[in-house]
Amino acid sequence: MASILEDNLQIENEDTQKGRFLTFTLGKEDYGIEIKYVTEIIGIQPITQVPELPDYLKGIINLRGKIIPVMDVRLRFKKEPLDYTDRTCIIVIDINETSIGLIVDTVSEVASIDDEDIMPPPNSKTGFNNKYVKGIGKLGNEVKLLLDCGKILSEDETELLGSMVQV
Numbered sequence: 207m208a209s210i211l212e213d214n215l216q217i218e219n220e221d222t223q224k225g226r227f228l229t230f231t232l233g234k235e236d237y238g239i240e241i242k243y244v245t246e247i248i249g250i251q252p253i254t255q256v257p258e259l260p261d262y263l264k265g266i267i268n269l270r271g272k273i274i275p276v277m278d279v280r281l282r283f284k285k286e287p288l289d290y291t292d293r294t295c296i297i298v299i300d301i302n303e304t305s306i307g308l309i310v311d312t313v314s315e316v317a318s319i320d321d322e323d324i325m326p327p328p329n330s331k332t333g334f335n336n337k338y339v340k341g342i343g344k345l346g347n348e349v350k351l352l353l354d355c356g357k358i359l360s361e362d363e364t365e366l367l368g369s370m371v372q373v
Contacts, residue, residue: 229314238350243299276307319343
């Protein structure tokens with residue numbers, strides 16, 4: 207009986223998260239990630255650099271006793287680096303049981319985007335690099351690039367980060 211109840215709660219929880227995206231900005235572009243991956247949002251804080259990591263992996267933070275690697279999404283997407291401000295946020299997400307912090311310019315809102323308002327990204331023949339983008343969401347007059355959390359990091363990078371934070 208308890209197992210059935212837990213299964214039903216899990217299904218209800220997944221249903222309430224379906225079609226919901228945490229939106230954020232990098233420069234002039236708006237992005238979204240599925241809310242089911244988001245653990246929390248925190249302000250920028252001191253980052254301990256780790257030698258020999260790619261530039262976009264800024265290092266690690268201590269979040270209430272848990273070591274979290276952080277990645278500057280702006281650098282990952284090959285955009286110009288910016289100084290961090292009081293509007294800069296770290297979105298902590300969970301990918302394949304590894305927590306990682308994504309440094310973004312600003313967090314906007316949690317938005318509901320229906321499946322019929324999500325289009326697949328253009329194919330690579332158009333010159334659009336959709337390596338990290340799994341869809342384009344239409345929200346009123348705005349367009350949000352919806353990221354594929356599973357592709358933000360390669361398997362090797364996920365393993366590397368996972369091994370960094372093993373205690």
